[in-house]
Amino acid sequence: MKDLVDNPDARKLQRRPIPNMGGAAVFFGIIIGLCSSQTILNSPNVFMLMAAMLIMLYIGIMDDILSLTPTIRFVIEILLICWLMYVNKASINCFYELWDITTIPTWISVPLTIFACVGIINAINLIDGVNGLSSGFCFMASIFFAIMFYNMGNTEMLIIAISAAGAIIPFFLHNVFGNKTRMFIGDSGTLAIGTMISMFVISILRENFDGTCMMIKGLGLIPFLLAVLAIPVFDTLRVMSTRILNRKSPFSPDKTHLHHMFIDLGFSHIATTISILSLNFIIIATWFLSYKLGASIDMQLYTVLALSLLFTFGLYNYSQAQLKKNGKALRILQRIGKSINLEKKGIWATIQNCIDKL
Numbered sequence: 001m002k003d004l005v006d007n008p009d010a011r012k013l014q015r016r017p018i019p020n021m022g023g024a025a026v027f028f029g030i031i032i033g034l035c036s037s038q039t040i041l042n043s044p045n046v047f048m049l050m051a052a053m054l055i056m057l058y059i060g061i062m063d064d065i066l067s068l069t070p071t072i073r074f075v076i077e078i079l080l081i082c083w084l085m086y087v088n089k090a091s092i093n094c095f096y097e098l099w100d101i102t103t104i105p106t107w108i109s110v111p112l113t114i115f116a117c118v119g120i121i122n123a124i125n126l127i128d129g130v131n132g133l134s135s136g137f138c139f140m141a142s143i144f145f146a147i148m149f150y151n152m153g154n155t156e157m158l159i160i161a162i163s164a165a166g167a168i169i170p171f172f173l174h175n176v177f178g179n180k181t182r183m184f185i186g187d188s189g190t191l192a193i194g195t196m197i198s199m200f201v202i203s204i205l206r207e208n209f210d211g212t213c214m215m216i217k218g219l220g221l222i223p224f225l226l227a228v229l230a231i232p233v234f235d236t237l238r239v240m241s242t243r244i245l246n247r248k249s250p251f252s253p254d255k256t257h258l259h260h261m262f263i264d265l266g267f268s269h270i271a272t273t274i275s276i277l278s279l280n281f282i283i284i285a286t287w288f289l290s291y292k293l294g295a296s297i298d299m300q301l302y303t304v305l306a307l308s309l310l311f312t313f314g315l316y317n318y319s320q321a322q323l324k325k326n327g328k329a330l331r332i333l334q335r336i337g338k339s340i341n342l343e344k345k346g347i348w349a350t351i352q353n354c355i356d357k358l
Contacts, residue, residue: 023189027057029167043156048087049199052080053192060188070251081117092116092205096221098297103207121194123232128190129259131269132176135185136277138193139168144228145200157203164196201225220297227287227304231280234312261319266334279311
């Protein structure tokens with residue numbers, strides 16, 4: 001049997017084998033948080049979600065060990081989402097007046113939910129490329145989902161989001177600062193957390209039990225969700241569409257993700273993580289500003305779409321053109337990268353030593 005490590009290869013950025021079972025630590029951290037609040041014991045819906053995450057954790061471990069084909073993974077993900085929709089009697093069926101649409105019929109909502117959730121799971125999986133990126137993104141997303149669930153009065157999902165954020169912190173510290181104790185979250189972790197985030201999306205965009213949608217005046221929930229998930233979702237769309245246009249399989253591995261672009265520009269792992277998370281935060285902040293300024297729900301969506309496309313499709317293509325020309329703009333980007341390369345500097349080494357002793 002293979003060791004439970006992520007070995008270097010042509011498309012990976014690390015230079016030595018790294019343990020990749022961090023996902024299991026995060027999952028059981030979430031379980032501990034839920035058991036402490038007794039939420040998992042008192043809510044069948046939460047129990048079903050944890051069961052689904054456990055299944056995806058197992059599938060991810062099998063993928064890390066056996067390298068499952070994309071087809072097998074997609075089939076499992078589709079079946080799992082269908083099961084969650086059935087047992088929770090929930091799907092993405094409320095548009096909250098986006099384009100003057102409130103509820104949508106089942107024959108549209110079911111395939112839409114499958115497509116959206118499978119897409120989110122794989123987008124979270126594919127963002128796992130440099131230290132701290134996937135865990136940092138999932139932490140940030142969990143915080144914003146927790147804020148939204150608090151405002152919507154959804155206590156169950158609020159507790160899950162807070163538990164997830166708390167469970168991610170110890171892993172993030174070892175992933176970013178650890179040297180001897182560094183670990184990766186692995187497919188097991190990204191698939192499990194992607195499943196959790198998919199359920200968050202369903203919980204926000206579903207009808208209430210009385211057949212109505214919980215409205216927050218003027219607030220676009222679909223623009224909010226797209227803003228929170230912007231970089232993983234739109235970068236995945238860019239990568240897969242580019243592969244298809246080049247007559248390659250959309251699942252063929254390469255080094256064309258946004259984090260690869262930053263590495264090519266001379267950014268370190270932590271500088272890449274800071275840059276990408278900052279871009280995603282700017283999209284969220286811009287959406288919130290548009291909402292506070294009274295923009296319509298439609299306009300909130302178009303604002304998020306424009307920024308998301310600019311920060312993924314636009315930024316990647318511009319950087320590639322600059323790399324070819326070796327122009328002035330390239331040198332500016334490289335200077336920015338060097339200015340936030342924090343590794344091996346004073347306080348960084350101190351934190352690293354502390355983490356390795358834990």
